[in-house]
Amino acid sequence: MSGERGEYELVDPEEAESFGDEWEEIDVTDTEADRIARKRDREFTEFRKRIKDADQFKVEQSVFDDATLAALYKLVQDGHVEAFGGPISTGKEANVYEALGADDRDVAVKIYRINSSNFRQMRDYLEGDPRFEGIASDKKAVVLAWTRKEYANLKRARKAGVRVPEPIAVERNVLVMELVGLVEDRARRLAEVQVNNPETAYGVVREYMRRLYAAGLIHGDLSEYNLIIHDGELVVIDLGQAVTVHHPNAGEFLDRDCRNVANFFSRQGVDTDGDRLREYVTAVEPEPQGEPPEPDGADPVDREE
Template sequence: MSDDFGMVEPQEGEAFGDEWEEIDVTDDAADRIARRRDRDFDEFRIRMKDADQFKVEQSVFDDATFAAIYKLVQDGHISAFGGPISTGKEANVYEALGADETDVAVKIYRINASDFRHMRDYLEGDPRFESIGNDKGQVVRAWVRKEFANLERAQRAGVRVPSPIAVQRNVLVMELVGLVEDRARRLSEVNVENPDTAYEVAREYMRRLHRAGLVHGDLSEYNLIIHEGELVVIDLGQAVTVHHPNAEEFLRRDCRNIAKFFQRQGADADPDSLYEFVTADEATDEE
């Protein structure tokens, strides 16, 4: 494992974003395509269903999901679909080719299989989703749009995350970090040769997220990955704004998880000190 742990710097003059930004979760183009069901869409859906990599995964693909992929293809975000990178309880991730033949990851949330109550815990209290009702499909679509918005804000704050590219309904397209045959590794999977340096980067990323108005909410060695000597933060779907009623509880838990992991690796890490570092305001830094 590299001991570089490169740090992404914020762009000069860029605002981190307004934590009260509105996120539109009403019907989008994919929903309209699924309802219209024209001949071109039906042909596309049949081709996708007949593809070898999807024959055993029909639970992931309802008509609206096919419509979302169809719209992403029309918009040029996907030019060719590949096989699965990972399969999870709530979402599958596939490799694909995007614009200019670049490798991208396509994350598809299962609307019927997603943990509705788990998602509600993170959406309720977030001012961006006050109008979300109890419709399961709408909750999942809100979750995916939140993940896209959180990735955008984290990136503006100088946190290395997979670059978000596009979102439609329950489908998120983002940068593929590492090739499938040589995928990036989670910190839980590697031998951390320079834990003090890695810990400094992790805690700086946590502070940048906090100053951008976000708390990851599920940060641990399982969603920090290493790619080409650089730490990358993943899985920001559950990240909440600092105004969420459970934001402090989530942040305290993140601090415990990260500090305990790096303690086991031999770093000088402490949950309370980490919390103070993350929440210190910029005026304190300058003193």
């Protein structure tokens, strides 16, 4: 790969009794950030003014309603964010900003837009997912659940030994995670680079797909645009839409992932196709994910540890 050291190293799975419960509820009730937004004490008011006056945020004022500002404020209070930098990317669904985290660590702060998120596009991934029952018509609740879902999916993927950005904290519609590459030396998407050793790269990607499947997850939007390379590592990104293997559309999403990945590496000279990749990915049994809850049962709530 041009400009890279050309080695793709697999990470080891973390020891864990299980990867998560498919039927865990995703909590979208009011958080401390909502209470802070309502209370508006002096310190929060000062923080709110400072952020809204900051040059790097002025062009994106629509993203920062009071509840989102309160979520950022809470993340600062909790020590997850020390200082904010400029935007890394801006999109219809979310904006991502560079920030300084604890112990002078560079982190990414992903802020999902509640008002302008593509609710219709999310529906394919939400309908039939028991974690979203009862909130499918509430746009705000869906976006908040989507953010927590991405955090939970990243945690599960890392436990399975898939190289993804490390999730650090989640508050309302704001996700703090590891920053892979800096703004001035950003990680490149696989689609943007010349792959000099495609066989090795393909081996890593298909193994990561298999590990995700074994952990009960399907990425759902995997392609050369959601795989990045930095310092010789392949990193899987954008797991917000990832679904469990028992989702009604899981087979369709897996077929699409396999087709996209196989087509890309076929163009790089690798002898593969979507069917063979799917056979490899599904040659493992997914982790048991528990049983669906009784209609009136009390289920564990997915909360940050």
